[in-house]
Amino acid sequence: MNAKSTLFFDIDTQRDFILPEGKLSVPSAGRITTRLAAVTKLARRRGIRIVASTDRHFPEDPELQRNGGEFTDHCMDGTTGQQKIDETQPVNPLFIANRALSSEELDAAIAHPGEIVLEKQLFDVFAGNCNTEALLSRLLRHYRDVIVYGVYTEICVRDAIVGLHRLGARLHVLEDATADVGTAGSAYRSEWRATGIEFLTVAQLQAELGEGATEA
Numbered sequence: 001m002n003a004k005s006t007l008f009f010d011i012d013t014q015r016d017f018i019l020p021e022g023k024l025s026v027p028s029a030g031r032i033t034t035r036l037a038a039v040t041k042l043a044r045r046r047g048i049r050i051v052a053s054t055d056r057h058f059p060e061d062p063e064l065q066r067n068g069g070e071f072t073d074h075c076m077d078g079t080t081g082q083q084k085i086d087e088t089q090p091v092n093p094l095f096i097a098n099r100a101l102s103s104e105e106l107d108a109a110i111a112h113p114g115e116i117v118l119e120k121q122l123f124d125v126f127a128g129n130c131n132t133e134a135l136l137s138r139l140l141r142h143y144r145d146v147i148v149y150g151v152y153t154e155i156c157v158r159d160a161i162v163g164l165h166r167l168g169a170r171l172h173v174l175e176d177a178t179a180d181v182g183t184a185g186s187a188y189r190s191e192w193r194a195t196g197i198e199f200l201t202v203a204q205l206q207a208e209l210g211e212g213a214t215e216a
Contacts, residue, residue: 096116101134151181
């Protein structure tokens, strides 16, 4: 694995999902914060590009219970819960809102030197932001390996993996930097392994990239 041809995909590492007081937090999420910090530091130390997804909800969003959806209000626009946790706070981010971008705008986004953050109104980043497929299709031409981590395995991580796999990405899941919301995570991991997706720990990723293990 080479740092120059590797992309990190950070899925929904937001305060409402990870901090104990978060609107949709579960205990397993809080246990991965140290490793999320290690992954983020690794990316910045080695110049590895980070693409992230974040929920950005508005009162009218269909996935909210107030509108007949499945989830209580969470990651509402302008709230502290919508922000990423300190361990994964982006540096020089470009936020991609859920409005259609032109081809020129997509090219400009890919050329942005900082992190790209895809804001979404549905848990599936491919359905929740109309630019995701077009942007990632272009971006993946420049990368061989995609490292996936974040929350939660059975929902947002699952949907991101399905979409990235469809685009032909060579996927690696950071097993100890990904949190399950319930008990179905192991079944998804078995399914993904059967399709050739690789699972790594943070320490194994560091070794793959030629680094000695750091605190994780």
